[in-house]
Amino acid sequence: MDNTPLPLASTFVSVLQQVLGAPEKGFSLHEPEFAGNEWKYVKECIDTGWVSSIGKYVDEFERCLATYTEAKHAVAVVNGTAAQHIALLLMGIGPGDEVIIPSLSFVATANAVAHCGAIPHFVDSTERTLGLDPEALEKHLKQTTERAAGGLRNTLTGRRIAGIVPMHTFGHPVEITELLEVAGRFGLPVIEDAAESLGSYYQGRHTGTFGHLGILSFNGNKVITTGGGGAILTNDSELARKAKYLTTTAKRPHRWEFFHDEIAYNYRLPNLNAALGCAQLERLEDTLARKRQLTERYREVFQSAHGLHFVEEPKDCHSNYWLNAVRLIDPSMSARDILLSTANDAGFQCRPAWTLLHKLPMYASCPRAELPTAEKLEASLINIPSSAYLAELSR
Amino acid sequence: MDNTPLPLASTFVSVLQQVLGAPEKGFSLHEPEFAGNEWKYVKECIDTGWVSSIGKYVDEFERCLATYTEAKHAVAVVNGTAAQHIALLLMGIGPGDEVIIPSLSFVATANAVAHCGAIPHFVDSTERTLGLDPEALEKHLKQTTERAAGGLRNTLTGRRIAGIVPMHTFGHPVEITELLEVAGRFGLPVIEDAAESLGSYYQGRHTGTFGHLGILSFNGNKVITTGGGGAILTNDSELARKAKYLTTTAKRPHRWEFFHDEIAYNYRLPNLNAALGCAQLERLEDTLARKRQLTERYREVFQSAHGLHFVEEPKDCHSNYWLNAVRLIDPSMSARDILLSTANDAGFQCRPAWTLLHKLPMYASCPRAELPTAEKLEASLINIPSSAYLAELSR
Numbered sequence: 001m002d003n004t005p006l007p008l009a010s011t012f013v014s015v016l017q018q019v020l021g022a023p024e025k026g027f028s029l030h031e032p033e034f035a036g037n038e039w040k041y042v043k044e045c046i047d048t049g050w051v052s053s054i055g056k057y058v059d060e061f062e063r064c065l066a067t068y069t070e071a072k073h074a075v076a077v078v079n080g081t082a083a084q085h086i087a088l089l090l091m092g093i094g095p096g097d098e099v100i101i102p103s104l105s106f107v108a109t110a111n112a113v114a115h116c117g118a119i120p121h122f123v124d125s126t127e128r129t130l131g132l133d134p135e136a137l138e139k140h141l142k143q144t145t146e147r148a149a150g151g152l153r154n155t156l157t158g159r160r161i162a163g164i165v166p167m168h169t170f171g172h173p174v175e176i177t178e179l180l181e182v183a184g185r186f187g188l189p190v191i192e193d194a195a196e197s198l199g200s201y202y203q204g205r206h207t208g209t210f211g212h213l214g215i216l217s218f219n220g221n222k223v224i225t226t227g228g229g230g231a232i233l234t235n236d237s238e239l240a241r242k243a244k245y246l247t248t249t250a251k252r253p254h255r256w257e258f259f260h261d262e263i264a265y266n267y268r269l270p271n272l273n274a275a276l277g278c279a280q281l282e283r284l285e286d287t288l289a290r291k292r293q294l295t296e297r298y299r300e301v302f303q304s305a306h307g308l309h310f311v312e313e314p315k316d317c318h319s320n321y322w323l324n325a326v327r328l329i330d331p332s333m334s335a336r337d338i339l340l341s342t343a344n345d346a347g348f349q350c351r352p353a354w355t356l357l358h359k360l361p362m363y364a365s366c367p368r369a370e371l372p373t374a375e376k377l378e379a380s381l382i383n384i385p386s387s388a389y390l391a392e393l394s395r
Numbered sequence: 396m397d398n399t400p401l402p403l404a405s406t407f408v409s410v411l412q413q414v415l416g417a418p419e420k421g422f423s424l425h426e427p428e429f430a431g432n433e434w435k436y437v438k439e440c441i442d443t444g445w446v447s448s449i450g451k452y453v454d455e456f457e458r459c460l461a462t463y464t465e466a467k468h469a470v471a472v473v474n475g476t477a478a479q480h481i482a483l484l485l486m487g488i489g490p491g492d493e494v495i496i497p498s499l500s501f502v503a504t505a506n507a508v509a510h511c512g513a514i515p516h517f518v519d520s521t522e523r524t525l526g527l528d529p530e531a532l533e534k535h536l537k538q539t540t541e542r543a544a545g546g547l548r549n550t551l552t553g554r555r556i557a558g559i560v561p562m563h564t565f566g567h568p569v570e571i572t573e574l575l576e577v578a579g580r581f582g583l584p585v586i587e588d589a590a591e592s593l594g595s596y597y598q599g600r601h602t603g604t605f606g607h608l609g610i611l612s613f614n615g616n617k618v619i620t621t622g623g624g625g626a627i628l629t630n631d632s633e634l635a636r637k638a639k640y641l642t643t644t645a646k647r648p649h650r651w652e653f654f655h656d657e658i659a660y661n662y663r664l665p666n667l668n669a670a671l672g673c674a675q676l677e678r679l680e681d682t683l684a685r686k687r688q689l690t691e692r693y694r695e696v697f698q699s700a701h702g703l704h705f706v707e708e709p710k711d712c713h714s715n716y717w718l719n720a721v722r723l724i725d726p727s728m729s730a731r732d733i734l735l736s737t738a739n740d741a742g743f744q745c746r747p748a749w750t751l752l753h754k755l756p757m758y759a760s761c762p763r764a765e766l767p768t769a770e771k772l773e774a775s776l777i778n779i780p781s782s783a784y785l786a787e788l789s790r
Contacts, residue, residue: 031444032444032446032447033444034441034442034444034446038441039438039441042437042441043434043438046429046433046434046437046671047429049426049427049428049429051427051429051615051620051622051671052427052614052615052616052620052622052623053614053615053623054615078473078474078623079473079661080661081660081661082661095512106653107644107646107653107655107659108644108661111644111658111659111660111661114658115658115660117490117512219447219448220445220446220447220448220449220665221447225446225447226665227446227447227665227666227667227668228447228448228473228661228663228664228665249502249503249506251502255735255736255739256735256739256745256746256747257747257750258501258502258746258747258749258750259750259755260502260750260755260757261755261756261757262756262757263506263509263510263757264502264506265476265506265510266474266475266476266477266503266506266623268623269623270615270621270622270623270668271622272437272622272667272668272671273622273665273667273668276441276446276667340651341650344650344651350651351651351653352651352652352653353653354653355652355653355654355655360654360655360656361656361657362655362656362657362658
């Protein structure tokens with residue numbers, strides 16, 4: 001790799017400097033902010049002793065998440081991967097099934113499929129949203145599947161294709177209506193991976209509430225955090241009940257008896273973490289507003305950066321701009337890496353998109369469609385510092 | 396069921412009253428206590444923003460756990476079930492294997508086996524320890540297994556038997572040396588379920604450090620709590636490294652790249668929860684000392700309670716007495732339930748042992764040995780209020 005800083009790398013760093021100023025201690029990619037009732041609620045857990053599986057904050061957090069997203073139900077769990085695992089199980093996905101996911105996603109999207117004993121099946125993304133491409137999906141399903149007794153069959157592997165998991169990349173909503181239409185034509189359930197998109201809307205409706213089930217993540221790098229945490233969203237009361245049951249060891253309610261009637265999981269979110277989540281949610285709108293100010297500033301300044309394109313929210317969408325991103329107009333892994341190395345050296349924490357999932361050794365032999373756009377995006381996307389507090393610096 | 400309070404039920408409640416006094420708001424089974432640096436450490440996480448996957452408390456908690464248990468390594472994870480799941484995977488347990496576990500255990504012991512795609516295989520417990528019976532185990536393995544190319548084969552099911560999971564019931568150490576000898580004779584690895592036995596020693600050595608791997612739990616009802624949490628203990632550095640890797644998405648270290656090379660898990664303990672754990676560990680000795688005072692008092696007073704036998708730590712063992720327990724000298728589910736109902740009505744939270752795992756519908760068809768002692772224990776064990784703070788009331 002040629003390590004000479006390209007003019008592009010200088011341009012990149014100079015734009016970051018223009019927006020954020022000189023990094024004294026470095027600007028990290030995304031920092032959480034605890035400026036509200038976090039102390040108060042967490043201290044209350046410690047003072048009352050309710051830190052674990054029982055306590056009011058889990059219920060309260062679930063209520064607030066449902067209210068905010070306008071999902072009928074939210075079930076809080078220990079993290080986004082756990083949420084996705086249970087959501088897939090609830091859609092009947094099991095050993096030997098294939099599940100359609102984008103190759104351009106965090107590894108958890110594929111791992112959750114593997115945790116069900118199922119096999120990821122990769123389909124291409126679109127530049128319009130950075131998420132699953134409805135047209136590529138439809139074309140691929142037409143070419144490689146057939147209706148069979150047990151459902152949709154992959155004619156190449158003979159396995160059942162059992163679901164589709166679109167993911168809202170960096171918070172930008174996918175074309176969910178179109179994806180649901182394709183899924184409907186092929187009889188597939190849709191589990192929406194909204195891990196990154198709390199506060200993102202597609203045509204005015206919150207992401208994660210379109211599919212049969214949706215999931216959220218509250219990891220430390222997300223727009224709100226519970227330390228570690230996640231949630232399952234659904235409008236189906238029976239699925240919500242089942243999600244709660246499966247994530248809390250499937251214990252039948254009884255005054256003292258321990259009777260469990262299904263193989264289930266310990267995926268409950270502790271009350272301590274839910275308390276943090278309640279406080280974080282109270283300030284979410286303010287956090288998102290400041291993140292948007294930062295985005296506006298980036299958008300403006302990157303306009304004059306030749307060779308770089310600032311990634312904007314898709315049409316008809318309102319994005320949370322979880323992670324702001326730029327794209328190299330000429331995709332190149334080596335050019336991308338020079339930008340990453342130059343910016344990180346200069347104190348601006350930047351990262352590429354994830355290594356495409358079909359390139360990871362454990363998923364390399366999984367079935368897949370042609371993935372030209374995902375390849376292009378992998379070689380061009382760079383995430384830049386996106387914490388809400390940076391808005392103040394960028395005024 | 397005959398609901399007439401037996402004289403035994405009156406005796407039971409009167410002993411509880413004699414030890415604890417009259418319950419004003421009720422005495423729960425086991426409450427956590429936050430009387431040390433809990434708030435200080437948790438507040439530091441919130442103030443610095445390090446609540447999630449990065450931060451000093453996870454490392455610190457792991458170091459302190461290793462020091463306390465004298466295990467060479469401790470790997471903190473999100474809960475005890477997750478710890479057990481990973482420990483089993485690290486022992487090579489996979490789909491179609493059978494794993495020997497006691498039928499008298501919490502459902503998580505069986506669930507973790509099922510999460511590997513493996514099948515629980517139940518063996519009897521002994522009255523001496525309430526845990527796996529080494530003699531019953533040896534006899535059962537002799538009668539029902541044979542050495543085969545892939546390892547030990549269950550001659551009835553044809554499946555491989557791939558490991559043994561002894562569990563230290565209510566904190567009382569099992570006969571781990573004898574179990575290890577039997578395991579050694581049959582070539583089986585031992586994964587020690589020490590979820591309930593932090594602070595319990597067998598012949599001066601901490602439980603969870605005898606087997607190839609051991610696990611701990613820090614759920615809200617345990618002797619220390621992190622809200623939800625667990626740990627894997629091992630003296631094998633390579634297993635410890637692998638445990639950390641598998642519980643943190645198997646990500647190869649890199650300045651920015653996302654490259655993962657195994658199907659792995661998001662089982663990391665958040666820093667916020669580890670902070671609580673660090674503070675809790677600092678006061679563990681004090682907590683255990685007070686719990687022991689309470690136990691002494693129970694032991695003394697139950698001596699005069701005809702028909703009831705107070706469960707004491709096994710020979711050569713030092714138990715944490717996580718949950719104090721009594722046994723009905725004449726086992727009877729209906730008599731047990733009358734005691735439970737009378738005591739709970741009177742404000743003393745009591746519970747039976749778990750429903751035997753082989754009686755739960757999802758494990759009813761799993762292979763099993765004769766289980767006469769487990770059956771007897773199920774119909775006779777009752778746990779009684781065991782929080783450390785009760786020691787003060789019982790003076």
